[in-house]
Amino acid sequence: MDEARKLAAILVADVVGFSRLAGADEDRTLARLRALRSDLIDPTIAIHKGRVVKRTGDGAIVEFRSVVDAVRCAIEVQNSMIERNTGLPQERRIEFRIGVHLGDVVEESDGDLMGDGVNIAARLEGIAQPGAICLSEDAYRQVKSRLDVAISDLGETRLKNIADPIRVYSLLFGSAIAKATTLAGPASSTALNLSLPDKPSIAVLPFQNMSGDPEQEYFADGIVEDIITALSRFRQLFVIARNSSFVYKGRAVDVKQVSRDLGVRYVLEGSVRKAADRIRITAQLIDTSTGAHLWAERFDGGLQDIFDLQDQVAARVVGEIAPKLEQAEIERAKRKPTESLDAYDYFLRGMASVNQWTRVANDEALRLFYKAVELDPEFGSAYGMAAWCYIWRKLNGWVINRAQETAEGARLARRAVEVGKDDPVALSRGGHALAWFVRDLDSGAAFIDRALALNPNLAAAWNLSGWVRAYRGELDLSIEHHARAMRLSPLDPILYNMHVGTAFAHFQAGRYVDATAWANSALHEQPNYPAANRILAASNALSGHMIEAQQAMAHLRELDPALRISNLTEVLPLRAEDLAKLAEGLRRAGLPE
Structure with a gap:
């Protein structure tokens, strides 16, 4: 068999949740995928001088002459998919994961490619978030100074069936940029680098499920969530919310990067093993300023002892980083x-x-x-x-x-x-x-x-408080409470809800430029969120930007066709004067009576 070894830029892509989409409506899903290939994917590959090596049902393996070409192609596809998914419910969206690697491959006589170069690209695609692009370090070096994109360093990551860990980078563009939001304002493409609070601060990372049963993943996650809850009840501690610490799930992480991302001094990591009626929790507390392990312990017991084991872990952490606590707080943290x-x-x-x-x-x-x-x-x-x-x-x-x-x-x-x-x-x-x-x-x-x-560390409660304070007309307090929520959970998957709450408070205060900025930030992350489109339409209308207001209203009416001025009161629990202002903005933007 004739074959040749060479260095190549390999792109691997597939559809997120294809089996689920096909199971719900196979004919429509296949028709949409064929249309995407013919009028978007294949033409974009051709423009960037790529060669489709192999179709893999719902995906493809593509060879490019350079990493720059591969990444430009991937970005164009992902950005186009954001537009094409606009207005569709989540369960009907076609989203791609993409991995790009520069590596050694073997080209066989029929044009097929084999080897680690292809395998690594495929594994990178497998860990990418929906709508994202993951690059190996070798690929990243080729593009970091040549493309104007924001890139998140995911650190050393173990990929399935790849012997050595590989440093992985994720391209941030479109909706992903909102993940890099800072408290100074809405979405930014710069990485987070939060300062430490004036009290001991900690993030509890997802514990590894050691049960050998993927179905037990929820149980391991629940154990961690309860440990976070127990720690959160101590006023002397600053505890990052579960929704942000779980961003690191399934990844090999650099604790110093976690410290920069979340603004914490300590990180707790560990594992959970559940077998029959026995449970084992291991935990390690790390000082991120030095990388030193302060302690590592194992906690064993019967399943009926689960709450007690969680309390033991929390008490050990607290005893290490905040030893002087009132007995009343210790007892409160034990309540289940x-x-x-x-x-x-x-x-x-x-x-x-x-x-x-x-x-x-x-x-x-x-x-x-x-x-x-x-x-x-x-x-x-x-x-x-x-x-x-x-x-x-x-x-x-x-x-x-x-x-x-x-x-x-x-x-x-x-x-x-x-x-x-x-x-x-x-x-x-x-x-x-x-x-x-x-x-x-x-x-x-x-x-x-x-x-x-x-x-006092419950980020979700600060977010909810921000909304209720806005409903009551306490606008500065609303903005302050949303900011507290964002600081406690800076990588939250529903950060956009906090941004919309902030936008809403600015809108009520008549600060339409700020309201528009925060609403747009939310829409970068979740373009189909009706609440963000409502504020965007009303803010632009009341500030005289009618083209933008009408565009936002057109999208809003696709998302919520039943919405009318007459039923606004069913949407938000507003005081009469605040409802009148929102109604006037939406009316000017084109919402029917």
Whole structure:
């Protein structure tokens, strides 16, 4: 067999969740993929002098003469897909993952390519986020000074079936740029470099699931989330929110980079092994300023001891970095929302689903939270999170029966604050839902304030407080609370919700330029978020930028065709004067009566 060895730039791409898309509607999915190949992908490859080596069903392996050509092609495809997915529900979007590597390959007589160069590119594609491009260090060196793009260093990463770790870089463009937001203002393409707080600060990274069963991933994540919650209750600590620390899940990380990204002095990492009715937690506490391990321990027990084991880990961390604590705080940190292990298990599964932020996952989360409260009718957190699921449905235009879902959200909210008197999740989610569904802004704010008194590190509660404060007209306080949420969770997957909240407060204050900037920042990350499009349309209209206002309104009406001036009161729990201002802005932008 004739073959030749050479150095080549290899691009590997495939469709995210292709089996799910095809399973839902195979004919439509295949037709859309064929159309994308004929009018976008293949022409773009040709323009950048690429050669399709192999089709892989929903993907392709492509050879380029240079890494610059490969990356330019990848960026053009990804940016085009952002535009093509605009207005489509999440479950119907076609999104690509792309990996690019410069490496040694073997070209066979039929033109096929083999070798590590192809294998590494394929593994890079496998770890890329939807809509992103991952580069190996060899590829990155070729483009870092030649392309005007923002790049995130993901550090040394172990790739499946590749012997040595490889340093990986992710290209930030389009929606991904919002991940690099700083508190000084909306989206920026610069990397985060946050200063340390004036108290001991820590991020708890996702623990490795050592059970040998991928289905137990939710359980390991839940253990970590509860450790974060226990640490968060200590006022003397600054604790990064779960949604930001879990950005590092599945990656080999440099703790000093984590320190720069999140602005923390300490990092806790570890593993969880669950086998039959036994559980083992290992944990290591690292000082990021030196990279030194302060301690490493193993915690063993029966499954029935799970809450006690979590408390032991939290107590060991606190004893190391903040030894002088009041006994009342120590006792408060030990409080658990349920004694039922089965209800707890369903709650953990629900949280794993809700954190996927899709309609299908939201429906599944609701089912699991209902199961949790069926097993423990006093489980406040589960009621609060179920109420939040109904709010998320409303925010994203997924509501089927508005009156019925509003009534159920109100019922869940009341139950959450009734049974969750010392539960920050129940109080914050329930209080926010009371503001939304019952229009009781005063009680909603009071319950969220109590949640923050119990857990001052709860980023989600600061975000919810920011929204409720804006509904009450406390605009500077709203902006301040959203800023606290962003600092506690600077890499949050729903950072765009915090940006929209900030935009909304600026809009109400008549600061339309600031409102527009923050709304645009949110839309960079999530272009199909109705709330951001509402503020963008109204802000541009009231500041006289009618073309931009009409463009935002056109997109908004695609996302929420039922929205009218007459039913705005069903969308946001606003005071009369604030509702009138929003209505006037949207009316000028073109929203029908």
